[in-house]
Amino acid sequence: MIESIAQLYAEIEQATVTNKEQLEQYRLRYLSKKGAVTELFEGLKTAAAEDRRALGQQLNGLKNLAQDRFQAFQEQVEAAEQTTAAQPAFDLTLPTVPNLMGTQHPLSIVRQRIIQIFERIGFNVADGPEIETDWYNFGALNFADNHPAREMQDTFFVEKTDTPSQDILLRTHTSNVQIRLMEQVRNSPGGFRPIRSIMPGRVYRNEAISARAHCQFHQVEGIYIDHNVGFKDLKDTLYHFVKELFTKDTKIRFRPSYFPFTEPSAEIDISCQICGGSGCNVCKYTGWVEIAGSGMVDPNVLTNCGIDPDEFTGFAFGMGIERITMLKYQVRDLRLYFENDVRFLRQFEGL
Structure with a gap:
């Protein structure tokens, strides 16, 4: 013891x-x-x-x-x-915390500006599903059965069926909304009425992610169908858009191209807003950057949607919002849009 x-x-x-x-x-x-x-x-x-x-x-x-x-x-x-x-619950000697204001994402800023420009010249805004059938994404748009865009390396397929036109996929462009608009007009009680719409939205493609490409991005497409719509109407519309979005000194050129859903077709280039046309990695040292594809709506597309191509004509165009934002704000890497880096986003305060 x-x-x-x-x-x-x-x-x-x-x-x-x-x-x-x-x-x-x-x-x-x-x-x-x-x-x-x-x-x-x-x-x-x-x-x-x-x-x-x-x-x-x-x-x-x-x-x-x-x-x-x-x-x-x-x-x-x-x-x-x-x-x-x-002791007090807080230290009165500490500096105050600033009341930080948030900011819109640069893609949202440019998207709203694009909508504003087209609304002022008579276009309305339309929307549609991001998960779509092959018919609305490819078939009705005059894509051939063996077109490369139908293959897995370009498209995210959700479900493959015995009927290819009923395959379920993530839309690769917002053109599916154009097809649905034309069907609505065809089936409207009052008969056909002119279509003048833009359709902004998110699209998906099975691509390698880089400074200039991503597997998901944003597009805005437009369509105008009525009596006697010509290629000049397309050019005037896009000239106006580019001058309004960028500057009056921005140069524009149309290059002949091919798209299954338009004929004739053209790609639209503008003078590089980053280097001023002197050449940089964004414009591949050519001084020009492609911003959109366009053309007159192919008669086969009109026929697929039940619209008489002998009575009505129209034009369509489509562009990537990321590419437009890169040029407008001189962003050299579009991957920055998806990283949510506060240091990057704060550069757009007050815009």
Whole structure:
């Protein structure tokens, strides 16, 4: 028992308490009815009669030590709590947190500006599904069955069926909305009415991600169908759009091209807004950047939608919003649009 008393003396003298939880653990360990000191007093009953007096004096000293240490710890904990309570909940010497204003994403800014420009010349905004059937995405647009865009390397297919026209896929362009608009006009109670619409939205293609390409991006397409619509109407519309979106000094050129859904077709280039036409990595050192594809709606597309190509004509165009935003704000890597880097987004505050 003498060794146990000495060991407990050492424990109590080395004990530390800094909070209420530790104080309660100390009390239970040494001073409670089942504590270590009480157990030693119980063991005194079995000690030899001649040793009880000496052991009792040592146990009383141990008990007094444990109680004195408990009292000291209790005063320390209470003093610490009073000091903490007297301190304010916040530091008045700290600088204030600025009330930061958010900003729109640059793609949203350009998208809204594009819509604004076309709405002013009579175009309305249309929308459609992003998950589409092969017919609306390819078939009705005069894509041949063996066209490369139908293959897996270009298109994300959701479900392949026994009937290719019913295959389910993620749309590769917003032209599917054009087909649905033409069907609505064909089936409208009042008969055919002119279509003059743009259709902005997200599209998907199975492409490698780089500074100039991504597997998902945003397009805005437009269509105008009525009596006697000609290629000059297309050129005037796009000339107006480019001058309004960029600057009056921006140069524009039309290059003959091929698209299954337009005939004749042309690609639209503008002078590079980043290098001013002197040549850079964005324009591939040519001074020109392609921004859109366009052309007169192919008669086969009109026929597929139930519109008489001998009575009605129209033009269509489509462009990538990411590419337009790159040129307008001189962004050299479109991957920045998807990284949500606050340092990049804050550059567009106030626009």
